[in-house]
């Protein structure tokens with residue numbers, strides 16, 4: 001099934017579960033998982049570790065690198081699209097990623113600051129402090145109706161969350177009549193043309 005899915009970006013604020021869910025989803029779908037955290041320039045990591053939020057300028061080269069990965073530049077010809085964990089907080093960041101990989105589907109893991117803050121308190125992270133969570137929510141711009149996406153509720157236990165995302169992401173012919181075809185996904189439409197097959201979206205915002 002892996003070859004039938006487009007590249008995915010697991011997005012959301014720090015601590016929402018991108019790395020955990022992205023890795024599990026990659027195993028379930030047979031797609032390589034790449035953690036965006038591993039591609040930050042050292043200066044970005046130092047800044048976040050010091051409790052300073054990144055700016056658009058700080059994020060731009062990082063997003064461009066992730067865009068290349070989504071476009072399959074580093075897949076050594078394997079041809080299997082990746083799952084990339086990336087906060088992708090703002091519309092313009094997602095537009096940049098789409099400029100590299102127009103078919104990308106965003107998987108937004110949603111939850112409250114209370115839930116996520118508690119999880120951040122309970123984990124250790126290479127560079128991301130809990131203190132930056134408020135700035136992450138302040139920067140977050142929800143997905144819009146023309147952005148191809150699915151949503152995941154992070155209060156679900158991990159196995160159920162991953163299973164529900166897998167079901168939502170499966171191609172239309174695998175799940176039958178439940179799938180709806182948003183206009184943006186119809187063949188010939190752009191920028192999110194699905195080449196005649198729609199994966200989405202049960203979670204479109206309207």
Ligand SMILES: Nc1ncnc2c1ncn2[C@@H]1O[C@H](COP(=O)(O)OP(=O)(O)OP(=O)(O)O)[C@@H](O)[C@H]1O
Nearest residue numbers: 014015016017018019020119123128154156157158
């Ligand atoms: N559905 C879930 N239920 C319970 N705990 C979860 C769930 N998803 C993730 N977690 C836990 O929440 C914490 C944060 O998850 P994770 O590190 O994957 O988030 P992240 O979005 O990748 O964070 P960051 O962007 O800061 O790297 C981890 O300790 C993880 O085990």
Ligand SMILES: O=C(O)[C@H](O)[C@@H](O)[C@H](O)[C@H](O)CO
Nearest residue numbers: 013014015037054059087128
């Ligand atoms: O856009 C950003 O502010 C950063 O990318 C952060 O979101 C971190 O990458 C990550 O979430 C913490 O590990």
